[in-house]
Amino acid sequence: xxxxxxxxxxxxxxxxxxxxxxxxxxxxxxxxxxxxxxxxxxxxxxxxxxxxxxxxxxxxxxxxxxxxxxxxxxxxxxxxxxxxxxxxxxxxxxxxxxxxxxxxxxxxxxxxxxxxxxxxxxxxxxxxxxxxxxxxxxxxxxxxxxxxxxxxxxxxxxxxxxxxxxxxxxxxxxxxxxxxxxxxxxxxxxxxxxxxxxxxxxxxxxxxxxxxxxxxxxxxxxxxxxxxxxxxxxxxxxxxxxxxxxxxxxxxxxxxxxxxxxxxxxxxxxxxxxxxxxxxxxxxxxxxxxxxxxxxxxxxxxxxxxxxxxxxxxxxxxxxxxxxxxxxxxxxxxxxxxxxxxxxxxxxxxxxxxxxxxxxxx
Numbered sequence: 114x115x116x117x118x119x120x121x122x123x124x125x126x127x128x129x130x131x132x133x134x135x136x137x138x139x140x141x142x143x144x145x146x147x148x149x150x151x152x153x154x155x156x157x158x159x160x161x162x163x164x165x166x167x168x169x170x171x172x173x174x175x176x177x178x179x180x181x182x183x184x185x186x187x188x189x190x191x192x193x194x195x196x197x198x199x200x201x202x203x204x205x206x207x208x209x210x211x212x213x214x215x216x217x218x219x220x221x222x223x224x225x226x227x228x229x230x231x232x233x234x235x236x237x238x239x240x241x242x243x244x245x246x247x248x249x250x251x252x253x254x255x256x257x258x259x260x261x262x263x264x265x266x267x268x269x270x271x272x273x274x275x276x277x278x279x280x281x282x283x284x285x286x287x288x289x290x291x292x293x294x295x296x297x298x299x300x301x302x303x304x305x306x307x308x309x310x311x312x313x314x315x316x317x318x319x320x321x322x323x324x325x326x327x328x329x330x331x332x333x334x335x336x337x338x339x340x341x342x343x344x345x346x347x348x349x350x351x352x353x354x355x356x357x358x359x360x361x362x363x364x365x366x367x368x369x370x371x372x373x374x375x376x377x378x379x380x381x382x383x384x385x386x387x388x389x390x391x392x393x394x395x396x397x398x399x400x401x402x403x404x405x406x407x408x409x410x411x412x413x414x415x416x417x418x419x420x421x422x423x424x425x426x427x428x429x430x431x432x433x434x435x436x437x438x439x440x441x442x443x444x445x446x447x448x449x450x451x452x453x454x455x456x457x458x459x460x461x462x463x464x465x466x467x468x469x470x471x472x473x474x475x
Contacts, residue, residue: 124199127188128160134178149173165189204247205236211248212236215273216338223336225281243280253279271340278341279348282358286331286350289322293353294329296381302328303377303412310370310445314471330355330380336473337362345372347379355380366469367451370444371409378408414442414452422449423458432464445469 135145142160146153151173158164166174171185209232217235220226226238236248243251253276302324309317309324318334325332331350337343337360346358357376361369383401410416422438439449447468453459 124192124195126160126162127166127185127192128162130188131156131160131174134180138178145177148177162192165193201246202233205233208236208240208248209233212239215239215277216271216340219338220277223338225277242277242284251276251280253277253283270342271338274338274341275343278335278338278343279346279358281335282333282346282356283348283350285333285335286354286356286358289326289331289333291326291329291331291354294355294380299325299328299330299377299381303374304443306373306377307370307412307443310366310448325357329353330357330377333358335360344368345376347376349385352385361471361473364470364472365447365451366445366471367447369471370448371413371451374409374412375405378405378412382408410452413444413448418442419452423453423456426453427458432467435464435467 131145134140135142142156143153146156149156149170151170155164159166159170166185166189168182168186171182171189174180174185175182212232212235217226217229217239220242221228226242229235229238239248240246243253245251254272306321306324309321312320322332331354333356335358341360342362343360344362345360346356348356348358350356357373357380359369359372359376379401382404410419418438418441422434426434426438435449435453436446439446442449450459450464450467454461454463
Protein backbone atom coordinates (compact mmCIF):
# COMPACT_ATOMS: atom_id res chain seq x y z
CA UNK A 114 0.00 0.00 0.00
CA UNK A 115 1.03 3.66 -0.37
CA UNK A 116 0.42 6.51 2.04
CA UNK A 117 0.96 10.12 1.09
CA UNK A 118 2.54 12.84 3.15
CA UNK A 119 3.09 16.20 1.57
CA UNK A 120 2.44 14.56 -1.82
CA UNK A 121 5.42 12.21 -1.30
CA UNK A 122 4.55 8.51 -1.71
CA UNK A 123 5.57 6.32 1.25
CA UNK A 124 5.81 2.54 0.81
CA UNK A 125 4.48 0.33 3.61
CA UNK A 126 6.35 -2.98 3.74
CA UNK A 127 4.37 -6.22 4.33
CA UNK A 128 7.00 -6.99 6.97
CA UNK A 129 5.67 -4.15 9.12
CA UNK A 130 2.47 -6.12 9.64
CA UNK A 131 4.56 -9.10 10.77
CA UNK A 132 6.42 -6.86 13.22
CA UNK A 133 3.11 -5.58 14.65
CA UNK A 134 1.88 -9.15 15.18
CA UNK A 135 5.20 -10.17 16.81
CA UNK A 136 4.91 -7.26 19.26
CA UNK A 137 1.26 -8.11 19.94
CA UNK A 138 2.13 -11.72 20.77
CA UNK A 139 5.42 -10.94 22.51
CA UNK A 140 7.31 -13.06 20.02
CA UNK A 141 10.80 -12.55 18.57
CA UNK A 142 11.87 -13.00 14.97
CA UNK A 143 13.95 -15.99 16.02
CA UNK A 144 10.95 -17.68 17.67
CA UNK A 145 8.82 -17.01 14.57
CA UNK A 146 11.53 -18.58 12.40
CA UNK A 147 11.55 -21.69 14.56
CA UNK A 148 7.75 -21.95 14.54
CA UNK A 149 7.73 -21.66 10.74
CA UNK A 150 10.70 -23.96 10.26
CA UNK A 151 12.56 -21.25 8.32
CA UNK A 152 16.01 -19.71 8.74
CA UNK A 153 16.11 -16.59 10.91
CA UNK A 154 17.85 -14.78 8.05
CA UNK A 155 14.87 -15.42 5.71
CA UNK A 156 12.37 -14.00 8.22
CA UNK A 157 14.57 -10.93 8.71
CA UNK A 158 14.79 -10.37 4.94
CA UNK A 159 10.99 -10.63 4.58
CA UNK A 160 10.50 -8.07 7.35
CA UNK A 161 13.01 -5.68 5.72
CA UNK A 162 11.42 -6.13 2.28
CA UNK A 163 14.48 -7.84 0.82
CA UNK A 164 12.52 -11.05 0.24
CA UNK A 165 8.92 -11.53 -0.89
CA UNK A 166 6.11 -13.41 0.81
CA UNK A 167 5.64 -16.54 -1.29
CA UNK A 168 2.54 -18.80 -1.24
CA UNK A 169 4.50 -21.22 0.99
CA UNK A 170 5.41 -18.41 3.40
CA UNK A 171 1.78 -17.21 3.42
CA UNK A 172 0.58 -20.68 4.49
CA UNK A 173 3.19 -20.80 7.23
CA UNK A 174 2.24 -17.33 8.52
CA UNK A 175 -1.40 -18.42 8.52
CA UNK A 176 -0.45 -21.40 10.73
CA UNK A 177 1.45 -19.26 13.23
CA UNK A 178 -0.77 -16.16 13.42
CA UNK A 179 -4.16 -17.61 12.33
CA UNK A 180 -4.32 -14.88 9.66
CA UNK A 181 -5.55 -16.26 6.27
CA UNK A 182 -2.90 -16.94 3.62
CA UNK A 183 -4.76 -14.84 1.04
CA UNK A 184 -4.36 -11.81 3.35
CA UNK A 185 -0.58 -12.20 3.21
CA UNK A 186 -0.58 -12.76 -0.55
CA UNK A 187 -2.73 -9.68 -1.11
CA UNK A 188 -0.45 -7.68 1.17
CA UNK A 189 2.59 -8.73 -0.87
CA UNK A 190 0.84 -8.17 -4.20
CA UNK A 191 -0.32 -4.66 -3.23
CA UNK A 192 3.18 -3.81 -2.05
CA UNK A 193 4.79 -4.96 -5.31
CA UNK A 194 2.32 -2.92 -7.39
CA UNK A 195 2.88 0.10 -5.13
CA UNK A 196 6.64 -0.34 -5.44
CA UNK A 197 6.46 -0.32 -9.22
CA UNK A 198 4.19 2.73 -9.12
CA UNK A 199 6.55 4.46 -6.68
CA UNK A 200 9.50 3.90 -9.04
CA UNK A 201 7.32 4.96 -11.97
CA UNK A 202 6.47 8.27 -10.29
CA UNK A 203 10.15 8.91 -9.65
CA UNK A 204 10.84 8.23 -13.31
CA UNK A 205 8.17 10.76 -14.34
CA UNK A 206 10.32 13.57 -12.97
CA UNK A 207 13.17 12.57 -15.28
CA UNK A 208 10.81 12.12 -18.26
CA UNK A 209 9.64 15.74 -18.07
CA UNK A 210 12.80 16.78 -19.90
CA UNK A 211 11.50 14.75 -22.85
CA UNK A 212 7.87 15.80 -22.40
CA UNK A 213 8.62 19.52 -22.45
CA UNK A 214 9.97 19.18 -26.00
CA UNK A 215 6.44 18.36 -27.13
CA UNK A 216 3.93 21.21 -27.70
CA UNK A 217 1.79 20.06 -24.76
CA UNK A 218 0.35 23.53 -24.08
CA UNK A 219 -0.93 23.72 -27.64
CA UNK A 220 -2.23 20.14 -27.36
CA UNK A 221 -4.12 21.11 -24.19
CA UNK A 222 -5.61 24.11 -25.99
CA UNK A 223 -6.82 21.87 -28.83
CA UNK A 224 -8.29 19.39 -26.35
CA UNK A 225 -5.89 16.59 -27.30
CA UNK A 226 -4.79 16.09 -23.68
CA UNK A 227 -6.19 17.15 -20.30
CA UNK A 228 -5.08 20.36 -18.56
CA UNK A 229 -1.90 19.79 -16.53
CA UNK A 230 -0.53 21.86 -13.64
CA UNK A 231 2.46 19.90 -12.45
CA UNK A 232 5.35 18.41 -14.42
CA UNK A 233 4.35 14.87 -13.44
CA UNK A 234 0.84 15.46 -14.73
CA UNK A 235 2.24 16.65 -18.05
CA UNK A 236 4.28 13.48 -18.39
CA UNK A 237 1.31 11.28 -17.44
CA UNK A 238 -0.90 12.98 -20.01
CA UNK A 239 1.74 12.57 -22.71
CA UNK A 240 2.24 8.91 -21.83
CA UNK A 241 -1.51 8.29 -22.05
CA UNK A 242 -1.71 10.19 -25.35
CA UNK A 243 1.03 8.10 -26.95
CA UNK A 244 -0.05 4.89 -25.23
CA UNK A 245 3.41 4.11 -23.86
CA UNK A 246 5.07 3.51 -20.50
CA UNK A 247 7.99 5.79 -21.38
CA UNK A 248 8.33 8.67 -23.82
CA UNK A 249 11.46 6.94 -25.05
CA UNK A 250 9.13 4.28 -26.48
CA UNK A 251 6.98 6.60 -28.61
CA UNK A 252 6.44 4.68 -31.84
CA UNK A 253 5.57 7.72 -33.96
CA UNK A 254 8.82 9.54 -33.14
CA UNK A 255 10.53 7.84 -36.07
CA UNK A 256 8.52 9.92 -38.53
CA UNK A 257 10.24 8.60 -41.65
CA UNK A 258 9.36 4.94 -41.05
CA UNK A 259 6.13 3.64 -42.56
CA UNK A 260 4.88 7.15 -43.25
CA UNK A 261 4.43 8.97 -46.54
CA UNK A 262 3.85 12.69 -46.10
CA UNK A 263 3.90 15.96 -47.99
CA UNK A 264 5.91 18.48 -46.00
CA UNK A 265 6.88 22.05 -46.73
CA UNK A 266 10.62 22.64 -46.59
CA UNK A 267 10.20 26.43 -46.46
CA UNK A 268 9.86 26.38 -42.68
CA UNK A 269 11.57 24.47 -39.92
CA UNK A 270 9.55 21.63 -38.49
CA UNK A 271 9.60 20.19 -34.99
CA UNK A 272 10.02 16.42 -34.85
CA UNK A 273 8.14 16.28 -31.55
CA UNK A 274 5.24 18.36 -32.94
CA UNK A 275 5.09 16.18 -36.07
CA UNK A 276 5.13 13.07 -33.87
CA UNK A 277 2.19 14.36 -31.80
CA UNK A 278 0.26 15.32 -34.94
CA UNK A 279 0.80 11.88 -36.46
CA UNK A 280 -0.30 10.18 -33.24
CA UNK A 281 -3.49 12.21 -33.06
CA UNK A 282 -4.28 11.16 -36.62
CA UNK A 283 -4.05 7.49 -35.67
CA UNK A 284 -6.21 8.00 -32.57
CA UNK A 285 -8.91 9.65 -34.67
CA UNK A 286 -8.63 7.01 -37.42
CA UNK A 287 -9.21 4.26 -34.86
CA UNK A 288 -12.66 5.74 -34.23
CA UNK A 289 -13.60 5.52 -37.93
CA UNK A 290 -15.26 2.32 -39.13
CA UNK A 291 -14.10 1.29 -42.60
CA UNK A 292 -14.49 -1.62 -44.97
CA UNK A 293 -11.40 -3.61 -45.90
CA UNK A 294 -9.19 -1.74 -48.33
CA UNK A 295 -10.40 -2.22 -51.91
CA UNK A 296 -8.09 -0.79 -54.57
CA UNK A 297 -10.61 -1.30 -57.38
CA UNK A 298 -13.37 0.48 -55.48
CA UNK A 299 -11.01 3.37 -54.72
CA UNK A 300 -10.13 3.71 -58.42
CA UNK A 301 -13.81 3.57 -59.39
CA UNK A 302 -14.64 6.38 -56.95
CA UNK A 303 -11.99 8.85 -58.08
CA UNK A 304 -14.42 10.77 -60.29
CA UNK A 305 -17.06 10.85 -57.53
CA UNK A 306 -14.45 12.25 -55.13
CA UNK A 307 -13.38 14.87 -57.66
CA UNK A 308 -16.95 16.11 -58.13
CA UNK A 309 -17.21 16.95 -54.43
CA UNK A 310 -14.83 19.92 -54.72
CA UNK A 311 -17.65 22.13 -56.03
CA UNK A 312 -19.43 21.88 -52.67
CA UNK A 313 -18.60 23.65 -49.41
CA UNK A 314 -16.55 21.69 -46.84
CA UNK A 315 -19.56 21.30 -44.56
CA UNK A 316 -21.38 19.59 -47.43
CA UNK A 317 -18.61 17.56 -49.05
CA UNK A 318 -16.68 16.40 -45.97
CA UNK A 319 -19.23 13.84 -44.67
CA UNK A 320 -19.66 12.41 -48.18
CA UNK A 321 -15.90 12.36 -48.82
CA UNK A 322 -15.22 10.53 -45.56
CA UNK A 323 -17.97 8.01 -46.32
CA UNK A 324 -16.71 7.35 -49.85
CA UNK A 325 -13.18 6.74 -48.61
CA UNK A 326 -14.32 4.63 -45.64
CA UNK A 327 -16.23 2.37 -48.05
CA UNK A 328 -12.92 1.86 -49.87
CA UNK A 329 -11.02 1.05 -46.66
CA UNK A 330 -9.51 4.49 -46.09
CA UNK A 331 -9.98 6.58 -42.93
CA UNK A 332 -9.82 10.30 -43.69
CA UNK A 333 -8.77 12.52 -40.78
CA UNK A 334 -8.63 16.32 -41.03
CA UNK A 335 -6.58 17.95 -38.27
CA UNK A 336 -5.30 21.40 -37.50
CA UNK A 337 -1.55 21.58 -37.75
CA UNK A 338 0.40 22.22 -34.59
CA UNK A 339 2.96 25.01 -34.70
CA UNK A 340 6.02 23.90 -36.68
CA UNK A 341 4.13 21.04 -38.29
CA UNK A 342 4.39 22.06 -41.93
CA UNK A 343 2.55 19.09 -43.38
CA UNK A 344 -0.20 19.03 -46.02
CA UNK A 345 -1.01 15.34 -45.93
CA UNK A 346 0.07 11.94 -44.65
CA UNK A 347 -0.59 8.43 -45.91
CA UNK A 348 0.01 5.40 -43.71
CA UNK A 349 -1.35 1.92 -43.07
CA UNK A 350 -2.71 1.39 -39.57
CA UNK A 351 -3.60 -2.24 -40.31
CA UNK A 352 -3.17 -4.55 -43.32
CA UNK A 353 -6.71 -3.69 -44.48
CA UNK A 354 -7.07 -0.09 -43.32
CA UNK A 355 -5.27 2.97 -44.65
CA UNK A 356 -5.15 6.44 -43.13
CA UNK A 357 -5.05 9.70 -45.05
CA UNK A 358 -4.38 12.53 -42.61
CA UNK A 359 -4.88 16.05 -43.96
CA UNK A 360 -4.41 19.62 -42.85
CA UNK A 361 -5.45 22.79 -44.65
CA UNK A 362 -2.11 24.53 -44.68
CA UNK A 363 -2.36 27.71 -46.72
CA UNK A 364 -6.16 27.31 -46.63
CA UNK A 365 -6.43 27.24 -50.43
CA UNK A 366 -8.95 24.69 -51.70
CA UNK A 367 -6.79 23.70 -54.67
CA UNK A 368 -3.89 22.76 -52.36
CA UNK A 369 -6.25 20.61 -50.29
CA UNK A 370 -7.57 18.71 -53.32
CA UNK A 371 -4.14 18.28 -54.90
CA UNK A 372 -2.79 16.95 -51.59
CA UNK A 373 -5.73 14.58 -51.21
CA UNK A 374 -5.21 13.04 -54.65
CA UNK A 375 -1.46 12.95 -54.01
CA UNK A 376 -2.08 10.78 -50.93
CA UNK A 377 -4.58 8.62 -52.81
CA UNK A 378 -1.88 8.21 -55.45
CA UNK A 379 0.43 6.64 -52.87
CA UNK A 380 -2.28 4.14 -51.94
CA UNK A 381 -2.87 3.15 -55.56
CA UNK A 382 0.69 3.24 -56.91
CA UNK A 383 3.02 2.21 -54.11
CA UNK A 384 3.58 -0.64 -51.71
CA UNK A 385 2.18 -0.53 -48.20
CA UNK A 386 5.56 -0.39 -46.46
CA UNK A 387 7.29 2.60 -47.98
CA UNK A 388 8.93 5.89 -47.07
CA UNK A 389 7.71 8.75 -49.26
CA UNK A 390 8.95 12.19 -48.30
CA UNK A 391 8.17 15.22 -50.43
CA UNK A 392 10.74 17.77 -49.28
CA UNK A 393 13.52 19.70 -50.94
CA UNK A 394 15.78 18.62 -48.09
CA UNK A 395 15.16 14.90 -48.65
CA UNK A 396 16.60 12.69 -51.34
CA UNK A 397 14.74 9.46 -50.61
CA UNK A 398 11.78 8.33 -52.71
CA UNK A 399 11.95 11.27 -55.09
CA UNK A 400 10.56 9.03 -57.81
CA UNK A 401 7.53 7.94 -55.78
CA UNK A 402 6.77 11.54 -54.88
CA UNK A 403 6.98 12.55 -58.54
CA UNK A 404 4.65 9.69 -59.42
CA UNK A 405 2.13 10.75 -56.75
CA UNK A 406 2.32 14.37 -57.95
CA UNK A 407 1.75 13.32 -61.55
CA UNK A 408 -1.15 11.12 -60.49
CA UNK A 409 -2.80 14.06 -58.69
CA UNK A 410 -2.16 16.41 -61.63
CA UNK A 411 -3.57 13.98 -64.20
CA UNK A 412 -6.68 13.23 -62.12
CA UNK A 413 -7.42 16.93 -61.77
CA UNK A 414 -6.49 18.06 -65.29
CA UNK A 415 -5.61 16.05 -68.39
CA UNK A 416 -1.95 16.66 -69.29
CA UNK A 417 -2.67 17.04 -73.02
CA UNK A 418 -5.58 19.40 -72.53
CA UNK A 419 -3.59 21.41 -70.01
CA UNK A 420 -0.74 22.04 -72.45
CA UNK A 421 -3.20 23.08 -75.17
CA UNK A 422 -4.89 25.41 -72.72
CA UNK A 423 -1.56 26.95 -71.61
CA UNK A 424 -0.66 27.86 -75.19
CA UNK A 425 -4.01 29.56 -75.66
CA UNK A 426 -3.91 31.24 -72.25
CA UNK A 427 -0.43 32.67 -72.87
CA UNK A 428 -1.74 34.37 -75.97
CA UNK A 429 -4.91 35.95 -74.55
CA UNK A 430 -4.52 35.92 -70.75
CA UNK A 431 -8.30 35.77 -70.63
CA UNK A 432 -9.94 34.79 -67.31
CA UNK A 433 -13.04 33.57 -69.15
CA UNK A 434 -10.88 31.08 -71.07
CA UNK A 435 -9.51 29.84 -67.74
CA UNK A 436 -12.97 29.45 -66.23
CA UNK A 437 -14.25 27.64 -69.29
CA UNK A 438 -11.28 25.25 -69.19
CA UNK A 439 -11.81 24.57 -65.49
CA UNK A 440 -15.49 23.76 -66.05
CA UNK A 441 -14.67 21.48 -68.99
CA UNK A 442 -12.23 19.50 -66.83
CA UNK A 443 -14.57 19.29 -63.84
CA UNK A 444 -12.44 21.31 -61.43
CA UNK A 445 -12.84 24.58 -59.54
CA UNK A 446 -11.11 27.64 -61.01
CA UNK A 447 -8.52 27.65 -58.24
CA UNK A 448 -7.11 24.29 -59.37
CA UNK A 449 -6.20 25.79 -62.75
CA UNK A 450 -4.82 28.96 -61.14
CA UNK A 451 -2.74 26.94 -58.69
CA UNK A 452 -1.33 24.84 -61.53
CA UNK A 453 -0.43 27.96 -63.52
CA UNK A 454 1.28 29.49 -60.50
CA UNK A 455 3.17 26.29 -59.76
CA UNK A 456 4.37 26.08 -63.38
CA UNK A 457 5.33 29.78 -63.22
CA UNK A 458 3.01 30.64 -66.11
CA UNK A 459 1.66 33.42 -63.90
CA UNK A 460 3.00 35.06 -60.73
CA UNK A 461 2.50 33.49 -57.31
CA UNK A 462 -0.15 36.05 -56.33
CA UNK A 463 -1.84 36.47 -59.70
CA UNK A 464 -5.53 35.53 -59.96
CA UNK A 465 -5.65 34.53 -56.29
CA UNK A 466 -9.16 35.97 -56.21
CA UNK A 467 -10.19 32.83 -58.14
CA UNK A 468 -8.78 30.51 -55.47
CA UNK A 469 -11.27 29.51 -52.79
CA UNK A 470 -10.13 29.20 -49.18
CA UNK A 471 -11.23 26.79 -46.47
CA UNK A 472 -11.48 28.05 -42.89
CA UNK A 473 -11.46 26.08 -39.64
CA UNK A 474 -14.68 26.28 -37.64
CA UNK A 475 -14.12 25.21 -34.03
